Structures are given as C-alpha cells and as structure tokens.
Amino acid sequence: MDPIGRFLAIAAKHPKSVAIFTEAEVWTYADLEQYTRAFASVFSQHDSPRIAIAMPKKNAAYAACLGAGLAGGYYSALNMASPSEKLQGIVRRLEPDVIVSEGELLAELSNAYPQAILVDPADLDITQILEGQGKRHEYSHIVFTSGSTGDPKGVIVPRAAMTNFVDWQETFNITTADRVSQQPNLAFDMSLTDICAAFCFGGALYPLVSDADAMMPGRFVQQHKITVWGSVPSVLSQMQRGNQLDADTFASIRLVTTAGEPLFKEHLDAVFAANPNIIFQNSYGPTETTITMTCRILTKDNYLNYCGSCMAFGDPVENMEIILIDGPNADEGEALIIGPQVATGYWRDPAKTEAAFVDHDGKPAYRSGDWIQRIDGEYYFKERIDFQVKIRGYRIELGEVASAIRKTGWRVAVAFANGDSLAAVVEKVEGQEFNERKLKQKLQKHIEKFAIPKKIIAVDEMPRSTNDKLDRKAAKLLFETYIESK
Numbered sequence: 001m002d003p004i005g006r007f008l009a010i011a012a013k014h015p016k017s018v019a020i021f022t023e024a025e026v027w028t029y030a031d032l033e034q035y036t037r038a039f040a041s042v043f044s045q046h047d048s049p050r051i052a053i054a055m056p057k058k059n060a061a062y063a064a065c066l067g068a069g070l071a072g073g074y075y076s077a078l079n080m081a082s083p084s085e086k087l088q089g090i091v092r093r094l095e096p097d098v099i100v101s102e103g104e105l106l107a108e109l110s111n112a113y114p115q116a117i118l119v120d121p122a123d124l125d126i127t128q129i130l131e132g133q134g135k136r137h138e139y140s141h142i143v144f145t146s147g148s149t150g151d152p153k154g155v156i157v158p159r160a161a162m163t164n165f166v167d168w169q170e171t172f173n174i175t176t177a178d179r180v181s182q183q184p185n186l187a188f189d190m191s192l193t194d195i196c197a198a199f200c201f202g203g204a205l206y207p208l209v210s211d212a213d214a215m216m217p218g219r220f221v222q223q224h225k226i227t228v229w230g231s232v233p234s235v236l237s238q239m240q241r242g243n244q245l246d247a248d249t250f251a252s253i254r255l256v257t258t259a260g261e262p263l264f265k266e267h268l269d270a271v272f273a274a275n276p277n278i279i280f281q282n283s284y285g286p287t288e289t290t291i292t293m294t295c296r297i298l299t300k301d302n303y304l305n306y307c308g309s310c311m312a313f314g315d316p317v318e319n320m321e322i323i324l325i326d327g328p329n330a331d332e333g334e335a336l337i338i339g340p341q342v343a344t345g346y347w348r349d350p351a352k353t354e355a356a357f358v359d360h361d362g363k364p365a366y367r368s369g370d371w372i373q374r375i376d377g378e379y380y381f382k383e384r385i386d387f388q389v390k391i392r393g394y395r396i397e398l399g400e401v402a403s404a405i406r407k408t409g410w411r412v413a414v415a416f417a418n419g420d421s422l423a424a425v426v427e428k429v430e431g432q433e434f435n436e437r438k439l440k441q442k443l444q445k446h447i448e449k450f451a452i453p454k455k456i457i458a459v460d461e462m463p464r465s466t467n468d469k470l471d472r473k474a475a476k477l478l479f480e481t482y483i484e485s486k
Contacts, residue, residue, distance in 0.1 A: 001163070002069075002136060002159055002162070002163045002166075002440070003069070003140075003162050003163065003166050003196055003199075003200050003347075004066065004069040004070055004134070004136065004348040005133065006166060006199075006201070007033075007036075007066060007199045007200055008070075008133065008406075009277065010199065010200065010201065010202045011029040011030065011032065011033040013202070013230040013310075014029050014176055015028060015029050015033075015201050016028050016029070016030065016031035017029050017176045017202060017204070018034040018087075018204040019031065019198070019199065019204065019205065019371070020032060020059045020062060020204070020205045020207070021179075021204055021206050021224070021445065022057075022058070022059065022206075022209055023207070023209070023210075024058070024059075024209075027059050027358050029202075030060070031472060032059070032060075032063055032066070032150055032199070034126055034129065034436070035060060035063035035067075035124070035126060035434075036058070036063045036066040036067045036070060037067070037070065037129035037130050038063075038067070038124050038125065038126040038127075038128060038129050038130075039063055039064045039066075039067025039068070039071075039100075039119070039128050039132070040067040040068075040070040040071040040129070040130035040134060041071075041128045041130040041363060042067075042069035042098065042117070042124070042128075043067055043068055043073055043097075043098055044071040044073075044118055044130055044134075045071065045117070046097040046098070046117075047072070047107065048072055048073055048074075048137050049068065049072070049073035049078070049097045049098055049100075049463070050073060050074060050075075050076075050095070050096045050097050050098075051064065051068040051073055051074070051075040051096055051097065051098045051100060052072060052075070052078060052090075052091055052096035052098070052099045052100070052101075052109065052116070053065060053068075053075050053076070053077045053078065053100045054077075054078040054087060054099070054100070054101040054105055054106075054247065055077075055080070055100060055101060055102070055121070055184070055186070056080050056209065057182065057186060057207035057209050058121070058209075060100075060121035060124070061077070061100075061121075062195065062199075062205070064100045064119075064121070065077065065141070065186075065195075066199070067101070067130075067164075069134075069136065069137075069140065069159075069358075070130060071130060071134060071135075072134060072135035072136060072137050072138055073097075073137055073379070074137050074139035074141050074142065074159075075141050075142075075188045076090070076094055076096070076141060076142040076143070076144060076154070076353070077141070077186040078090060078144070078187055079144075079185055079186075079187035079188075079466055080185065080186075080187075081185065081466040082187075082466070084105065084108050085257060085316060086152075086333035087105070087108075087109060087112075088097065088108060088109060088111070088112035088141075088164060089112075090152060090154075091109050091112040091116075091289035092112050092113055092143050093112050093348065094113075094142070094154070094347070094349065095113055095115075096113065096116050097116060097117065097370060098116055098119055098354050099113070099116045099117070099118055099119065100116075100119045100120075100121065101118075101119075101120070101388055102120050102121065102122065102125050104126070106120055106240055112363065119472070121357065125461045135157055137159065138158060138159060138160075139156055139158060139159060139344070140157045140158060140159040140161065140162040141159065142154045142155065142156055142157065142347055143155045143156050143157060143187070143287050144187070144347075145213070145287060146147045150356075153346045153347070153349065153352060154346055154347025154348070154349075155189075155287045155288050155343045155346060155347075156343055156344040156345055156347055157189075157290055157343055157344075158340075158343070158344050160248065160340050161290040161340055161341040161342070161343065162192075162196075162290065164290070164317075164320075164339075164340045164341050165192075165196070165290050165291055165292075165316070165317075166196050166200050167318070168295070168317040168318055169193075169197055169200065169201070169296070172197050172199050172201070172228070172255060172257075172281075174198065174201035174202065174203040174228065175201070175202060175203065176202045176204075177205035178198075178202075178204065178227045178228050179203065179204050179206050179224060179225060179226050179227050179228070179229075179252075180194050180197050180203045180205050180206065180226070180227070180228045180415055181194060181206050181208065181213075181217075181220070181221065181226045181227075181228065181229045181230060181231075182194040182195065182198075182205050182206060182207040182208065182465060183208050183217060183230065183231045183232075183235060183468075184230075184232075184468065185314075185467065187289050188466075188467040189290075189291050189480060190230070190232070190259055190260050190291060190408070190467070191293075192291050192366070193230050193259070193291055193292065193386075194228075194259055197228065197230075201248065201469055203228065204445065205210055206224050206226060207219075208220055215242075216244065217231070217235060217239060218239045218245060218246075218249040219243025219244065219249075221244075221250070221253065222248060222249045222252075223250070225252040226252060226253060226255070227252055227253060227254050227255070228255045228256075228351065229253050229255070229256050229257070230257040230258070231258065231468065232258065232259070232260035232261045232467065232468050232469055233258050233260075233261045233262065233263045233267050233471055234261060234404070234412075234464060234468050234470055235468050236258070236267045236270070236271070237267070237411055237412050237427075238468075239260075240267075240270055240411065241411075241412075241427070241429075241461075242428075245274055246272045246274050247274050247275065248275040249274065250271065250275040250278065251269065251275060251466070253278055254277070254278065254279060254280065255278070255279050255280075256271060256278055256279070256280045257281045257283065258280070258281070258282055258283070259282070259283040259285065259291070259292045260445070260467070260469060261326065261469055261470065262309075262310035262311070262381050263282045263310060263311040263313075264310055264311065264400065264406060265307045265311065265404075266303075266304075266406065266411055267311075268280060268298060268303045272300040272303070276300040277300075279297060279298075279299060279301070279441070280297070280298040280299070280347065281295060281297055281298070282295075282296045282311055282312070282313055282314060282378070283296075283313060283314060284297060284313035284314070284381065285337075285341070286337070286366070286368050286369075287343075287445065288322075288337075288342065288343045288356065288357075288366045288368070288397055289337045289341050289342055289343070289366055289368075289481070290342075290343065291341075291342035293315050293316055293317055293320045293337060293339070293341050293377065294314040294315060294317065294320075294322070295315065295317055296311070296312050296313055296314025296315070296378075297314075298311065306378060307382040308373075308375060308378075308380055309380065309382070309399065309400055309403040309442055310380060310399075310403065311380075312378035312379060312380055313379055313380070313381060314379065315379075316339070319339050319340050319341075320337070320338065320339035320340075320341055321337070321338040321339055322335050322336070322337055322338070322379065323335075323336045323360075323362075324336070324372055324374065325367075327371075330374075331373065331374040331375070332371075332372070332373045332374070332382075333371070333372065334367060334368060334369065334370065334371060334372070334385060335368040335370045335371075335372045335425065336358075336360065336365055336366070336367055336368070337365065337366045338360050338363050338364070338365040339363060339364070339466075340363040340364070340368045342357065342363035342365060343357070343366065345357050358372075358410070369384055369385050369386065370382075370383075370384060370385070371383050371384070371385050381399070382397055382399060382400075383397040383398060383399040383400070389417040389422075391417065391421060391422055391450065391451075395429055396422065396450075396451050397422065398415045398416060398417075398422075398481055399415075400447065400451070401415035401422060401424065401447060401451055401452075401453065402414060402415045402424070403438070404425060404443055404446035404447040404451075405424060405443065405456075407446050408439055408442040408443060408446070409429070409432065410426040410427070410439070410458075411427070411429065412426065412427035412461065412462050412470070413425070413426045413427070414472050414476075415453060416472060416475070416476045416477040416479075418454070418455070418476075421453070421455075421480055422451065422452070422453040422454060423453050423454060423455045423456070423476075424453040424455075424456045424457075425451060425456070425457055425458070425459055425462065425475045425476075425478060425479050426456065426457075426458050426459075427459060427460075427461060427462040428458050428459065428460055434458040436455075436456050436457075439456055440452055440453075440456070455479075457479055457482050459475075459478055462475060463475055463478065
C-alpha cells in the first residue's frame with residue numbers, strides 16, 4: 001500500500017487519535033484527513049497537479065503534502081530558511097499548477113509564476129472535499145537540493161520509491177502511543193522519515209516549530225515526552241554542547257533514528273549513558289535514493305561491534321542493493337545504489353540525470369559519489385569523492401582527519417584543504433582549553449604527520465546548514481576570515 005493509502009487507513013481506524021501536536025493547534029487524524037481532502041479538492045482542478053508548498057511546519061503544510069498525493073499530483077516543499085529570491089527561482093523552474101503559502105511570500109511567489117492557482121490555508125474551504133481514495137501520480141515529490149555548487153537540483157522521487165521506504169518503516173513498530181519528533185525542515189527529505197512514521201502508522205507528530213525549540217531540542221523532548229527522535233547526528237552534538245543529552249531528557253525516548261551524516265561512537269556513548277534501553281537506528285542514503293536505504297540497529301550491548309572511523313550504517317533494506325565500484329577491490333569504492341528507491345532523475349536536467357543515473361542489469365541505479373569501505377561485512381562511510389584531496393603527493397580523506405581530531409577530545413571538527421596544506425576548525429568545548437600545539441602533538445598518535453593540519457583554530461559554534469548538517473564551506477570561510485584578521 002502506498003503512503004497515501006496507509007494514511008487513509010490509519011485515519012479511518014483511529015480518527016480521534018492525535019495526528020499533529022503544536023502549541024498553536026492540535027489535530028486528530030479526522031482533522032488531518034478533512035484538511036487533506038479539502039486541499040485535494042482544490043488541487044484536483046488540474047490533471048496531475050504539480051504543487052509548490054512554501055510553508056513553515058504548520059499543520060496545514062502537512063495536509064497540503066498529503067492532499068497533493070490524494071489528488072493524483074506531486075509536490076515540492078520549499079525551504080523557508082532560503083531567501084525569497086531563491087524560492088522564486090525554484091518556483092520559476094518548477095512551474096507549479098498551484099502554490100500553497102501565506103502572507104507576503106504567497107504574493108512574491110505568484111510573481112515568479114503568475115499562471116499558478118494561489119492557495120492560502122487560511123482561506124481553504126474545508127467543507128469542499130475530495131471523496132474516496134483519489135488517484136496517484138507516478139511521482140511522489142521533488143526535492144530541490146541546497147545548490148551549494150550552483151543552481152539547486154530537483155530530485156524526482158517516484159511514488160514506488162516512497163512505498164518501498166514506508167514498507168520497511170514497519171520495523172519502527174509505531175503505535176498511537178508514540179510521540180514522533182519532527183525536527184528537520186520540510187524541504188529536507190529526512191523530514192519524511194518522521195512524517196511517514198507518524199501518519200502511515202498512527203503516531204502523533206510533534207514538529208519543532210519555534211526558534212527556542214530548535215536551539216534547545218532536548219528541552220522539547222523532555223517537555224513533550226517524545227518517544228521517537230530523529231535528526232542528523234550534528235543535532236545530538238548540539239544537545240551535548242548544551243548539556244541536554246542526559247537521563248532526564250532522554251527518559252521517554254525508545255527509538256532514535258539518524259541519517260544524513262556519519263554517526264560517531266561519541267554520540268552513542270552519550271545516548272546510552274542517558275538511557276541504556278534506547279534502540280538506535282543508523283541509516284544511510286543520498287536524496288537521490290529516497291531518504292534512507294540502509295539500516296543498522298544499535299543497542300547498548302552491540303554498538304561497540306560497529307565502531308570504525310564512524311559507525312557502520314547497516315545493510316540495504318529490502319529490494320535495495322549497494323555495489324562498490326572503481327575501488328582497489330570489491331570492499332572499497334564508490335557506492336552504486338540499485339533498486340526501486342532510486343530517483344527518476346533531476347527535474348528538467350537530462351545532462352545531469354544521464355551522468356548520475358544508470359541502468360544496472362535492468363534495474364535503476366545511482367552513482368552516489370560517496371566512497372564506502374566494507375569491513376567484516378559492514379559498510380562504513382569514508383568520504384565524499386570530491387572531498388578526497390592530495391597534499392604533497394599523499395591522498396588524504398578529510399573525514400579521517402576530522403575523526404582523528406575527535407579522538408583527541410574535540411567532538412565537532414571539520415578539515416579541509418588550504419592551499420598546499422591542510423587546515424581544520426574545531427568547536428570549543430566548555431571547560432576545555434584549546435591549545436593548538438598540544439592538539440597537533442596528540443594527533444601524531446592517530447594519523448600520519450603529512451595528514452596533520454598545518455593550522456587549527458577553535459570557534460564558539462560550528463556553522464551548520466539549514467538542514468543542521470555541518471557546513472564545511474562556512475567553516476572554511478570562518479577560518480579564512482580568522483587568518484586575514486591576524
């Protein structure tokens with residue numbers, strides 16, 4: 001059953017259960033279904049409608065996403081942290097039939113594509129609904145990447161890919177007793193881990209809406225007694241830095257899901273110290289392979305078996321495969337990802353689609369650009385291919401340099417090439433003095449001398465992207481600004 005069908009079945013079975021909880025409003029599954037059908041009624045004025053949704057994490061935004069699927073269409077959720085000019089550029093590329101937004105932003109996006117129908121959720125007539133099971137488009141949604149190397153790429157996610165993803169989410173064992181956090185922004189594909197876990201299985205979704213919640217996620221967890229927490233590992237680092245990763249904070253949590261970045265032993269040490277009964281699910285998957293497509297279950301009793309330079313990210317989920325290509329042997333190389341969760345391609349960009357998406361024995365496959373190593377049957381992320389550098393003739397993986405720095409006690413670190421040498425930035429730790437000379441001496445125990453950064457600086461807080469991932473480019477810019485000021 002596809003995600004929309006699963007949601008409708010849950011709404012029919014548990015109409016009075018809480019579907020979404022925010023401080024502003026609480027919706028039951030009956031409420032969410034009503035608004036979903038009202039949006040679908042508007043969207044279905046077009047055949048195979050394409051919807052742009054520019055909304056913060058409000059209840060209506062989730063209903064609009066579901067309504068697009070019910071109406072036989074597909075949607076793209078825009079990142080509200082992006083400047084208006086960037087959002088307008090995406091709208092011009094997408095050419096949506098409908099734009100869902102509010103206030104001044106709705107007018108601005110209308111100027112970008114005047115042909116679109118405009119929908120402000122405040123004006124939605126919830127008495128006009130689309131009855132029945134609706135119909136489905138072959139696409140589920142389009143994810144526009146951050147575009148750090150140029151214009152954002154629109155990743156086209158097939159509905160069949162989402163169906164495969166949600167099918168394996170049954171292992172989460174979500175029930176109506178679960179309170180599922182929703183920390184990532186709606187434009188970040190990882191947000192669908194939480195959304196589908198809740199709406200397809202009957203849990204209550206708890207979005208982190210306010211800036212205060214984003215700054216103090218641990219307080220949010222404790223206040224609302226969250227049972228299922230999902231985020232990139234950097235947010236766990238943020239909790240550690242704010243002294244929020246403790247027994248009181250994590251007392252209610254039974255399951256933690258992470259993806260989007262390498263997970264490290266230090267994260268698990270802290271989580272299991274706070275609550276040894278937690279089940280930890282570590283996953284991997286580029287946006288082009290639909291959210292995540294591997295799974296490694298980690299517990300207090302087994303996690304030390306899966307520690308490398310980072311934590312193992314697990315085996316491919318059902319129907320998916322990973323083959324390591326272009327490496328020195330079958331256990332190291334670029335991850336070629338194969339199976340039904342592979343995206344259709346990039347929106348209106350045949351050249352980039354042809355370069356990244358290939359056929360493998362009649363199955364769709366994606367060249368990830370991720371360098372992976374398999375040790376004793378376990379997969380470990382090594383580095384992005386484009387983050388492998390040569391310094392004085394030596395090939396160096398920047399991720400291994402950052403890993404070595406973490407082993408010296410600096411939990412958050414970024415390394416990068418700086419001319420003909422390496423440099424690094426670390427995030428300060430409360431109560432720990434930063435001494436560059438001593439840090440370099442300690443690094444000699446973990447990496448070769450040629451891989452030790454020539455210059456290392458410490459900053460109060462490491463820059464992060466709008467998806468809460470460590471922002472390497474911004475960290476390098478901080479470094480360059482620091483050097484110029486000296």
